Amino acid sequence: MAELVKKDVKYLNKDFGQFRKNLISFAKNYFPNTYNDFNESSPGMMFIEMSAYVGDVLSFYADKQLREGFLSNVRERANLYNLANALSYKAKTNSPAYVDVDIYQLLPAIGSGDNTAPDWKYALVVQSNAILTTSNSIKFRTLDYVDFSFSSSYDPTSVTVYEIDGTGQITYYLLRKSVKAVSGEIKTLNFTFGDPKIYDKITLPENNVLEIIDVIDSDGNNWYEVPYLAQDTIATSIQNAPFNDPVLSRDRSSAPFILKYTRTPKRFITRLRANNLTELQFGAGISSEADEDLIPNPTAVGFGLPYFKRSVDLSIDPTNFLYTNTYGQAPSDTTLTVRYTFGGGIADNVPVNSIVNISSISYNSFNDNLDSSIISFVQNSVSVNNPTPARGGMGLRDIESVRQDAIANFAAQNRTVTREDYIVRCFTMPSKFGSIAKAFIVQDDQVSSRGNRIDNPLALNLYVLGYDNNKNFVTLNETVKQNLRNYLSQYRMMTDAINIKSPYIINIGIEFELIARPGFNGNEVLARCIDYLKKRFNNDRMDINSPIIINSIISELDKVEGVQAISNFEITNLYDTILGYSGNVYDIKGATRNRVIYPSLDPSVFEIKYPNSDIRGRIVTY
Numbered sequence: 370m371a372e373l374v375k376k377d378v379k380y381l382n383k384d385f386g387q388f389r390k391n392l393i394s395f396a397k398n399y400f401p402n403t404y405n406d407f408n409e410s411s412p413g414m415m416f417i418e419m420s421a422y423v424g425d426v427l428s429f430y431a432d433k434q435l436r437e438g439f440l441s442n443v444r445e446r447a448n449l450y451n452l453a454n455a456l457s458y459k460a461k462t463n464s465p466a467y468v469d470v471d472i473y474q475l476l477p478a479i480g481s482g483d484n485t486a487p488d489w490k491y492a493l494v495v496q497s498n499a500i501l502t503t504s505n506s507i508k509f510r511t512l513d514y515v516d517f518s519f520s521s522s523y524d525p526t527s528v529t530v531y532e533i534d535g536t537g538q539i540t541y542y543l544l545r546k547s548v549k550a551v552s553g554e555i556k557t558l559n560f561t562f563g564d565p566k567i568y569d570k571i572t573l574p575e576n577n578v579l580e581i582i583d584v585i586d587s588d589g590n591n592w593y594e595v596p597y598l599a600q601d602t603i604a605t606s607i608q609n610a611p612f613n614d615p616v617l618s619r620d621r622s623s624a625p626f627i628l629k630y631t632r633t634p635k636r637f638i639t640r641l642r643a644n645n646l647t648e649l650q651f652g653a654g655i656s657s658e659a660d661e662d663l664i665p666n667p668t669a670v671g672f673g674l675p676y677f678k679r680s681v682d683l684s685i686d687p688t689n690f691l692y693t694n695t696y697g698q699a700p701s702d703t704t705l706t707v708r709y710t711f712g713g714g715i716a717d718n719v720p721v722n723s724i725v726n727i728s729s730i731s732y733n734s735f736n737d738n739l740d741s742s743i744i745s746f747v748q749n750s751v752s753v754n755n756p757t758p759a760r761g762g763m764g765l766r767d768i769e770s771v772r773q774d775a776i777a778n779f780a781a782q783n784r785t786v787t788r789e790d791y792i793v794r795c796f797t798m799p800s801k802f803g804s805i806a807k808a809f810i811v812q813d814d815q816v817s818s819r820g821n822r823i824d825n826p827l828a829l830n831l832y833v834l835g836y837d838n839n840k841n842f843v844t845l846n847e848t849v850k851q852n853l854r855n856y857l858s859q860y861r862m863m864t865d866a867i868n869i870k871s872p873y874i875i876n877i878g879i880e881f882e883l884i885a886r887p888g889f890n891g892n893e894v895l896a897r898c899i900d901y902l903k904k905r906f907n908n909d910r911m912d913i914n915s916p917i918i919i920n921s922i923i924s925e926l927d928k929v930e931g932v933q934a935i936s937n938f939e940i941t942n943l944y945d946t947i948l949g950y951s952g953n954v955y956d957i958k959g960a961t962r963n964r965v966i967y968p969s970l971d972p973s974v975f976e977i978k979y980p981n982s983d984i985r986g987r988i989v990t991y
Contacts, residue, residue: 383428388421440775447643449768453775457596457783460641460771463577463713465552466762468755470501470724471545472515475531475750477743478539487528487542491747492518494733498582501550501753502726503719509550509759510710513801517544519625524800525838550724550755552717552762553579553710565701567653575711577765578647581639582708586700592635596783598652598696601632604859606801609848620848624803628852630859636697645765649707652697717762724755785860791867795833798856803849806842807834809913809972813868828866831857832913832972834874840908842976844871872913873973874951876944878983879906881926882937884990889931891988897929902984906977913974917966936989940966943983950978 479488495515520526531543813828
């Protein structure tokens with residue numbers, strides 16, 4: 370019996386030419402007497418080249434499959450979307466444009482003489498999703514309701530005189546409010562479901578879906594969109610009214626809504642398919658009971674199939690999902706009404722004064738004893754306009770942009786880990802739950818028996834402030850703090866305890882003297898310096914626990930046109946509560962080191978409350 374010869378097979382071939390060359394060499398080495406006709410027209414070469422062709426194809430698809438399995442190398446849009454979804458990033462087709470829209474209404478006057486005032490009984494409440502259009506039919510919809518009778522620091526109502534009769538009596542006032550709007554056309558579709566199907570799906574026909582507004586079944590129940598089907602807790606808002614919460618309703622001027630988290634089995638996720646159509650996927654459960662009512666059986670934990678021994682030291686026991694609706698319900702014997710928006714793109718970035726038409730608008734009902742003709746008049750007086758251009762509209766994102774967005778989203782993990790994460794998350798809370806103007810976070814500490822401070826590693830102190838109607842700093846009320854606490858609870862690390870506190874507000878005043886350059890009007894130079902200081906100490910630029918560097922301010926004042934020199938510059942503490950100040954006394958002189966005023970050990974913020982009177986300067990000469 371002939372001894373089996375071990376043949377040298379090369380595995381590094383990558384293309385047709387390499388496969389062909391190595392196959393010819395293989396045949397010459399191991400079959401020299403069997404076949405030696407390597408002419409291009411010989412039948413043997415046909416089989417060698419066919420084998421090289423098959424090897425080339427297999428090598429290509431092996432490389433492609435390996436490449437398409439990594440987010441950093443994927444090239445096909447379908448695979449990119451799947452990998453992005455696996456990293457909890459939802460790719461979008463088009464992006465809508467956002468804009469602030471001013472909405473106006475006329476309000477009749479009531480009273481006479483000095484007692485004339487707007488008749489607030491006829492103030493309108495405009496429901497959300499009002500459809501506004503431009504002259505070239507680009508549609509926008511409002512994102513929030515507009516209550517003209519309500520005014521607060523984050524949602525003020527501007528009131529001006531609109532019309533005066535021949536006797537000088539005010540007849541109508543003009544009310545103005547601002548509301549955010551987003552581009553996109555609203556469409557409604559109905560989908561009928563029969564017998565329940567596990568992880569049932571529906572597909573929307575448009576390839577540029579922007580947002581799912583709501584999904585309501587035939588029984589009037591809402592189905593909620595979640596990032597992933599295992600998440601059964603969703604954020605909801607309830608009106609901050611006495612019938613909902615008699616205690617927190619006292620703060621409704623600054624927090625018109627209360628943030629609540631509820632659990633629901635009626636949920637779905639959205640996914641973008643390779644053809645850019647949007648797909649809605651529902652859960653696997655077929656029970657009508659809520660998830661929280663279906664408790665896993667403790668005897669089943671760690672107990673697998675009869676022929677498979679399960680271990681109980683896993684972080685999640687898959688058998689639990691056999692006994693619960695963890696991934697939500699599957700719709701059955703119902704009709705789902707899906708309301709969504711589509712459109713978007715570069716064309717939606719319209720310029721100022723473009724959104725001037727009202728296509729559809731709805732109002733809350735009035736009291737029955739009001740004059741119907743006046744109601745009709747004020748409703749017909751409603752008009753809109755955009756004082757700022759719309760921004761943010763984009764077309765279909767290219768593959769590289771989606772790739773980089775998915776990588777960045779995975780790195781962020783949608784969690785608050787660092788100090789900056791907490792601060793940014795405070796500012797992302799929807800304004801209807803209360804407006805956060807400033808945020809600052811530090812490690813909690815405690816005072817030891819010896820009087821020194823020691824860090825408390827189990828808690829963080831989050832200091833927050835809000836604005837009043839004049840954009841002055843104010844401490845937040847309990848309702849806003851509770852909403853912020855509930856909002857952060859979905860993002861914070863489980864081991865982080867957050868204490869929400871208010872920093873001290875230190876009111877200050879500025880007195881300075883300057884020498885004007887020859888040939889310049891001293892009063893004009895002084896006015897320019899005061900204007901600079903107003904901008905420099907505007908509350909938008911003041912942060913909690915930020916110092917005041919006097920030399921830097923004087924250096925900037927020296928650059929003001931007409932300034933020869935700043936001969937004197939002094940900052941003082943203003944604390945008289947009768948005059949409206951905070952009442953916090955602070956030793957400015959003791960807190961100054963090398964011309965730098967440091968904040969207090971307990972977090973605080975400096976504020977010029979009345980810039981028109983608290984900034985005083987004068988011209989001096991040599």
